[in-house]
Amino acid sequence: MIRVQLPFHLKNLARIEGEVELELPAPVTIRAVLDAVEEKFPALRGTIRDHGTLKRRPFVRYFACKEDLSAEPPETPLPDEVVSGAEPFLIVGAMAGG
């Protein structure tokens, strides 16, 4: 089971509390997780990645196992700890408030 943590505002938008839990077939990549999150919560489409291009929005970041995965290609497989559910995949609003 994959665990995904959303930032405060996206949890509100998706109307959830706590983590998102996903069951995904291997290989579990950044793209596969984001696709599944958006499928489960259509209101989040366009808020993490742009519509159409699916590019990460500039002030959104991805982390897992204390590593910044934001600039990694979408096909990047996630660490085993994320795939096993031991560690969450974090979607974070960047510190850019000024």
Place this chain on the structure above:
Amino acid sequence: MSSIRVLVGTKKGAFILTADGKRTDWKVSGPHFAGWEIYHLKGSPVDSNRIYASQSSGWFGQIIQRSDDGGKTWNTPGSSAEELKGPGGFPKGESNKFVYEGEAGTHQWYDGSQHPWEFKRIWHIEPSLTDPDTAYAGAEDAAIFKTTNGGKSWKELPGLRKVKGNLWQPGAGGMAVHTILLDPKNAKRIYVAISAGGCFRTDDGGKTWKPITKGLKSLYELPDPAAEVGHCVHRIALHPSKPDVLFMQKHWDVLRSDNAGDQWNEVSGDLPTDFGFPIDVNFNEPETIYVVPITSDSLHYPPDGKLRVYRSQAGGGEWEALTKGLPQKDCYVNVLRDSMAVDQLDKCGIYFGTTGGQVYCSPDNGNTWSAIAQHLPPVYSVEVQTLK
């Protein structure tokens, strides 16, 4: 008895203010969408329970929200579980998908070079006068979009950007379609305004547009007196009984047109300054108009620290200051372009919000004012629903 619902968009959420027709005892609900920028909310003229809201953030982009119960509950259109199960293939989470039609193209950048069109947010939503599922959205970078399914999906009316869009240039506040006016007597006629872009009209429902800027003078920004685009139009307004008469607050100058924008004439008259943002028309008096003079393009606050609404009962030219109940010293707020609205009661109510977080109401045509909300985040927009 009639009642009033005031929809307030702010930098940190939306607020809904309600009162009965006396307009003296107000209740405030909110913040709705707390922490998000709410550029605009507006109710459908044919279904007062249907309200559209533009919610955005620098982090997470654009969201469209819709209420079908007068603002008690909200949903992103087309995203409910029931709709996603529909056999007809409802759009999935596309209520915030604003994609320019075809090749996005370029517009003028600050240094005179060409810059690609990039969608940033929706500044203004204008619901149809006849169909609650139809609405128009004014976008930054400047474009107009339309929905015919209650906001589930949006499609650009690309003809607007074909009117010398390559010459439009963002102003300091960005380059957005911030005003959309629908002609109540001609369903095919729509007006839009764009700061540092100009003013445009369509007579065929949005397929083709033409600039309506003859008579506008922008001597320093646009030395060419014949320039059709590039004028910094801050706001336009009309009265539903006389839709060919338009009023405009430009960057500098207050103007009117008596022929649907084909020719404009300045009516700044004896205003203390003709710089400002909003302009609106009394619901019961088509020649009574309101502006809020701001010191200058460099000093975005009222002259002398006195917050004064100016009213002309002659459609411009001669103006009187309305001050009773408004702060007359040490006031340095601004009133943004979408932050003034009127109700439809017999004694017209005038409303405006400030960047200092106050919302003021006059229940008597502007003669007296009181703050009906204070200490809100900076107010971006104010709309009023008259519930009968």
